[in-house]
Amino acid sequence: MNTFAPDATREVNFDGLVGPTHNYSGLAHGNIASASHRGLVSNPREAALQGLAKMKALHDAGFAQGVLPPQPRPAIDMLARxxxxxxxxQMLAAAQAADPAIVRxxxxxxxxxxxxAATITPSFDAPDGRVHxxxxxxxxxxxxxxxxxxTAAALAAIFADNSHFAHHPALPATPAFADEGAANHSRLCTTYDAPGVHLFVYGRDGLDRGETTQPGAKRFTARQTWEASQAVARQHGLGAGQCVFARQSAEAIDAGVFHNDVIAVGNGPVLLYHETAFADEAGVLAELREKMGRLGATLCPVRVSRQAVSLADAVATYLFNSxxxxxxxxxxxxIVPAECQRNRAVAAELDRIVADEANPIAEYRAYDVKQSMDNGGGPACLRLRVVLSAAERAAMAPAVMLDATRHTQLTEWVERHYRDRLAPDDLADPALLDENRTALDELTSLLGLGPIYAFQRA
Structure with a gap:
């Protein structure tokens, strides 16, 4: 087991508990895995247990592991709106009769x-010394x-001490400020408690300025906008010297790279990425080197070429969604999905990266998260990264942190409340709604979060 000093600044990975309505409705445009499994029967129980198994394995390896609760589904309050x-x-039955797509x-x-879920700035980078x-x-x-x-209610309940944590409103819900959270954001630094440079990745411009821009994706719509990334950086008080704004390549978006974390992942000084990740690869690397250099940090790029791993294989195996x-x-x-081991080219590239002493990547481990993968999300999709000092960890809700006892409790909770079979048509079953509310009511008590759901406050 890895042993960290108790007063060390840690990156805590908060994994989302897979919800009881885990299903294959194929709702995510541009997500090839999601679309290809549309209409199949899912296994919510297995999905949740697979996620918990990954969390437990990382906890056992010495990494700090937290849990984020599912959202209440079906979202009945939306039907009223x-x-x-x-x-x-009655509302659920009426919606199913009017348009089953709404129920899905x-x-x-x-x-x-x-x-x-969100974009996070550690206190070490924020001008007010709080986590944003x-x-x-x-x-x-x-x-x-x-x-x-x-999401905002859950985060506010977990990180409630306003002397340590600052919560900002979600950006206006318009196409101009489309924000997809930390899936398009990486922080690069020497150590977690040292100043960092924030890499914000976007796919398109949201506002028409009458300027000529690069050709955009033609097959799929880019999700994150430049304006959204800029706005989040402003909310968190980040200055120009702390940020790099990089455009995704249209080729990658059209290949199914709906978020940057499908084609690149950063940690510490390392940026592991596919050569097709950015519209201007050389420019992004140069700006990162320059801004990290001002902070005394040295970028360590680990580039995967298309000759080594095709763009199609990168997306299919979710090599970078690790x-x-x-x-x-x-x-x-x-931490890679098991699919990476089954692809000869990807496995060979992982072996090359681990063997290369020019980077600090020393090993890779594969985990089975097939239920999530089939719906379009790998290990990196399942977690929100939050860098926290010892004092900040002490100030947050303690029961959301995973340990052996909490893992056992959550496993038993899943086995009590989750179905092992769910088809899209089952989503209209009113009994499913009651089952889910009972489960989530119990869960919020288990995690010490109080009534974070609207149905609990009604």
Whole structure:
């Protein structure tokens, strides 16, 4: 096991618990894995247990591991806003009769991919010395745009001490300020408690300035906007010298790279990326080197060429949608989905990276998160990274941190409340709504969060 000093600044990975309505409705435009499994029968219980197994393995390896709760689904409050009336079960039945697509959307368990939950700035970079949070508006798709209020409530409950934590409103939910959270953000630094440079990656401009811009993606719509990335940086008080704003390549977006964390991952001074990740690869690296150099840090780029791993294989295996973690000895480990081991080219490239002494990546470990992968999310999608000092960890809600006891409790909770089979048509079952509310009511007590859900306060 890795052993960190108890007073050390740590990166805590907060994984999203897979929700009881985990299903394959194929709602995410541009997410090839999600679309290819549309309509299949899912196993929510297995999905949640797979996620918990990964969390437990990382905890056992010495990494700090937290848990974020699922969102209440189906989202009955949204049905009321859409004009449906009556009891929750009556509204659900009416919505299913009027348009089953609405029921599928309000039942999505996509909030399990907490890389999209928010963007975080550690206290070491913020001018007021607090950790800053902005919940993502996720306005690119209806089924995710309804997450922001509950995400903000959960984060506010976990990080409640305003002497240590600052919470900002989600950006306006318009196409101009489309914000997809930390899936398009990386912080590069020497050590977690040293000043860092924030890499914000965007896919398009949101406002028409009458200027000629680069050709955009033609197959899929880019999600994150430049304006959203700029706005989050301003909310958090980040200066120009602390930020690099990089445009995704249109080629990558059209290949299914809907978020930058499908094609690049950063940790400490390391940026592990595919050569097609950015529209201007050389320019991005030069700016990162220059701004990190001002802070006394040296960028360590680890480039994967298309000759070594094709763009299609990178997307299919989610090689870059991996967790890049720093061990107690300073070396790094890459947590990859099991699909990477089954692809000869990807496995060979991982072996090359680990063997290369020019970078600190010393090992890789593969985990089975197939239920999540089939729905379009790998290990990195399932976690929100929050850098916290010892004092900040002491100030947060303690019961959300995973240990052996909490893992056992959560496993038993899943086994009590989750179904082992769920087809898209099952989402209209009123019994499922009751089951989920009972489960989440119990969970918030288990995690010590109080009534963070609207149905608990009604």
């Amino acid at each position: 859409l004009g449906f009336t009556g009891s929750p079960s 959307a309000i039942s999505s368990a996509a909030a399990m991919w907490t890389a999209n 949070f902005t919940a993502a508006n996720l306005q690119s798709s209806f089924h995710r745009a309804i997450e922001a209020p509950t 967790q890049l973690l720093t061990r107690a000895d300073g070396a790094m480990v890459v």
